[in-house]
Amino acid sequence: MSAITTDAPVGQGKKRWSFRQAGTRFWSWVWFLLGAIYFLVPLYATLRHSLRMERDVIGFKAYVRAFEDNDFWETFLLSNGLAVATIICSVILIVPTAYWIRLRLPQARRIAEFITLLPFVIPAIILVFGLIRTYSAPIDIPFTGIELLKPLTTTKFGTYALITAGYMVLAMPYMYRSVDTGMRVVDIRTLTEAAQSLGAGWFAIITQVILPNVRSALLSGALLTFAIVVGEVTLAAFLGVDAFGPYLFLIGQHRAYEPAALSFVTFLMTWFAMGMIQFVTGGQGQAAGAH
Amino acid sequence: MAQTSMSLPRVKEPSNLKNWFGVTPFFLFAILFIVLPSLYLVEGSFFNAEGRFTFQNYLDLFTTPLIVEAYKLSIQISAATAIGGGVFGFLLAYAITVGGLPRQLRSALITFSGVASNFAGVPLAFAFIATLGRRGFVTLQLLEQFGIDLYKSGFDLYTFWGLTAIYMFFQFPLMVLVMVPALDGLKKEWREAAENLGATYFQYWTRIAMPILLPSILGSMILLFGNAFGAYATAYALTGGRLGIITIQIGAQIRGDVLHNPGLGYAMAMGMVIIMAVSLAGYSWLQKVSERWLR
16 A cells, blocks of 8 residues: 555656657657658559550559560669669768767867768769769879879779769768767767777777667668669769669650659669668667667 | 867877878768869859859859749749758657657658658659649549649649649658657656656657757758759659759750850859858758757
8 A cells, every 4th residue: 555655656747748648649640641641642643653554454564564675674773783882882981980080089070070061062963063074084193194093984884983982972961960870879989998898809899889789870871872872863864874763764755654663663672672671780770779 | 188189180199190090081082072073163163165264153143034043943942842841751750759659650651761762853753743743643533522623723743832742752751761860869868857857748848859859950951951952853854854943954054055154054053052051051050059968
């Protein structure tokens, strides 16, 4: 009996809060459903349109037609390859940098943050303008005339390298922001000290301690990078890379039903890819963030 | 030490110089692929068609109707979708983090948000033509079920409101993706402390959570503004260049010097960079404010 009375104030407090939260939950459902409608209706409309290539028949003719095209496969695989390359290179470049700045070099924080926001000041259309102007001519060592770098845009590999670098730039604000936020939430200093006292080297610390602890942030960053790269059309079109974006734009000019079919397929396949990323990272990426 | 570390790393602390080596690859990348290309454009904007140094290109930005209109339209669309998408995206992020929705919905929405942002560009334009175009699904349903003729009531997918509706599709999912980590950063202890001190849920939000989150929210909205302002492919795929937002005009300039003055084209690009830079200044200030709490 006495135990119950001492518990009572706490119980009351919980009651009041959970009552408030019931109202919160109602609105949460409202927002969620509105969001779901905004997401799903355009997708449903696209699917519906793509199934009506033949008059008065629901069928997959538009899909068959679209898949028969060899260019579809080539461009689509290329775009996915570029996206993966961009994500891997971005992680290698950004995670150690963000970690190092937080741990050892706080005075570089301002300037690094400034740099990661530059791509945000320079949109894709302007970036590609500048990249073409810079890398379509050979780069010399100043005052010597010794050729340091051949024009990147003249070779296929050079162009791929250039567009991957461009995509890394486009993804940088999102990637850095999300990695940095992730490191802000977990206490990397304590983690590092703990790992060091157990005898771990820098490589082991970054790959086995820091990376798993920011995996939720990395996942968000990777999702965003994927979001930016697959189907990206500006850089690809102006650099002359036969990626999926320009291809889709092209058939959109000439066909009525195949573009809808491909739009829907893109959606499904990327959804699958995103699901895979989440699965690989343990499916509970947010647990690390919530700490 | 804080003052000396920037200016005299070499003399005072030899280990500090070593620390800077750790970030060299990052800075090198930035110089090669961001700074250098930008400088090439800046350089070009100060030369006229005859190759002489001039400021005229920048003055012409304000007197060329095509360019003025393009800037105006771009700013309007970006602001509308940043505010709308920002508010709605925050509410959604709130709903799936602390709003008490089942956890499965959370990962579903995050995944979906990634896919939805991916849907920007050409496929997105196609999807909305199938939805809100003249023969689109929603357009026809509204007409058949409710007798509402969208296009007679002033809506047109190929104008301001149409593009705004389309941009919203990638704007609010982006807001969800960037706000979820911030909302996760709210510590349970703060909430428990507030609860134990007798605060109501409303008080907790207005006095504790919101002040902590607000800089983050505004910063993310600026992110959205830039996201819309720099968007090119969606508008191009939708209208084929008829809706003259600034990126479309720049694209036309890259393809074939429609202004008949390359320097003016570079200046037009720089004008865009300047607008983005002003919002960046606002963003970094907000970031500093946000740092105080969410370390």
